Amino acid sequence: MLERGLDRETQSRKSEILLFLFLTFILIPGATVGFIGAYGFVIWIYQMLVGGPPAG
Secondary structure (H helix, E strand, C coil): CHHHHHHHHHHHHHHHHHHHHHHHHHHHHHHHHHHHHHHHHHHHHHHHHHCCCCCC
């Protein structure tokens, strides 16, 4: 009975570490690149509709 509890704890810890690595190195950087790309796309479309960058 005690071995099953330790096995579940080990499995839970392993899945928690894998989830942390996935979030840290794949999901958050990917979402950041996606949001920055989407923002640039919105600015590009806006400039096409309005007539280019503002004259400074």
